[in-house]
Amino acid sequence: IEKHYNEENTVYITETGTVYHLQRNCSHISLSIETISGKPTWQRNKNGGIYYPCEACCNNHDSGLGTYYITLYGDRYHRNKNCSKIKRTVKEVPLNGAEVNK
Secondary structure: OOOOOOOOOEEEEEOOOOOOEOOOOOOOOOOOEEEEEOOOOOOOOOOOOOOEEOOOOOOOOOOOOOEEEEEOOOOEEEOOOOOOOOOOOEEEEEHHHOOOOO
16 A cells, blocks of 8 residues: 655654654664673674674773673664663654755
8 A cells, every 4th residue: 555645744853864764663763772792793783784883882992791782773782771872862753844865
């Protein structure tokens, strides 16, 4: 079934995103954070990509032991579950007010 959207429809955008989302529960904006033991070595995100250290909460002298956090579609691993790079601020805006990069 094809849906037609008019200028009164609501879309969802993130502060740093370049696209809008039609559903608030889209997996790209509703992060599912997984707790893992040790740095991710064999784990891959849903796109098959590897995880790299977060520039905000990981450092080069990290032992690799302990608790880490990853998301299904992200490409970074985190030491801090409340890291500013792992959070999403989502705004609800009318479709005609959504400004995204093309």
